[in-house]
Amino acid sequence: MSLRYPELENRRIIIGVTGSIASYKILELVREIVRSKGQVKVVMTRNATKFVTPHAFSTLTGNPVYVDLFPPDFSWSPLHINLSEWGEVMLVAPATANILGKAANGIADDLLSTLILSFPNPIIFAPAMNENMWKNSAVEENIRILRERGFEVIPPEKGELATGKVGEGRLPSSQTLLFWLRKCFYPENLKGLKILITAGPTREYIDDIRFISNPSSGKLGYFLAEEAILRGAEVILISGESTQPVPPGVEKIVIEKGEELEKEVKKFFSSCDVLIMNAAVTDFRPCKKMKGKIKREGKLSLELIPVPDILAELSKEKKGKLIVGFSLETEEVEKRALEKFKRKKVDIMVGCLQKEGYSGFKVENMEGVIVYSPHQKERFSLTKRELAELIMERIAERRFEK
């Protein structure tokens, strides 16, 4: 399966750059979009050109950079109208306090602000400024107005600002900005749903230092969370140890032990519409956890007991929720996934095959089967990202079947 929503390829994107010290960061963003085969036209305010030269943007995009509403070669067809007709989405980044104020108040006194008023497609603002400016009530009010009118305003991050001080007001990373651009091209077919996803490994401690676990990276679970957010869902991600970046907008809850996972899942289960149990739960735990650090003295035997099956337990009280389970198998994946589908009474069971050198925790490709009913199965051989997309697409289809 190829990605159904091919990221930014061939998309026509306008980037509005304003007079902020963070404007140099947009060079990297533009490069990323071009690398993703997107088409970019950059519109700069006059003040932005004091920070970055238009030549840099035109070299990276292969397109002219637009600054003046009345350029020297002005023709009968106004630039802001041409650009409004060309762009599928506009990202204003960095957005100064000034441009936010103009946009919120309908002021159109230069090319960018006039384009904002005439643009018929989605506009995203990514503010960046000094913390005092960000917390100024006039700026807060302008942002409230913009959001109320349906514009996306990406909250700035907390971190080191241009002055060297730490505070709120930093432009989010290029990856975050790219995420918001991609979101514009996704169908909002999970909007209104609250999705609870578990990811990563759990640990079961033998003593105060050592534990038994598995090498789950959490990757698939984080991709699932990203897919769900891109499609408009509200996402809570309960995750064991993972180095995966948290997708923007996802609420992440960190857990370590199986009992913590159980507690957090039960806490959020009643308020969610969909539960996706992707965490690689360590199925056994020591009967007794020893105190301190076990000394290296002679042989040691560990007695293990199975941990509670959270999925099977919650399926009994699902009341209209959609429940998705995962099972990693080393053989007979189809038979075992079907058996677990029936026994755990889930709506979807994803069986993944751990074949030496092919599938499993650490490799990118997954092979297996998705069970939707005893008679309806779908075999797959996909990357983790593609599998996440397929699962979310199927969840969205089920939603509309109801």
Ligand SMILES: Cc1cc2nc3c(=O)[nH]c(=O)nc-3n(C[C@H](O)[C@H](O)[C@H](O)COP(=O)(O)O)c2cc1C
């Ligand atoms: C060195 C310097 C850095 C600035 N950085 C920011 C900034 O990060 N955010 C902001 O809102 N304004 C910043 N300003 C102020 C804006 O440049 C100023 O409000 C200007 O009128 C914005 O014009 P524009 O929105 O048309 O680009 C900065 C000004 C200077 C001199």
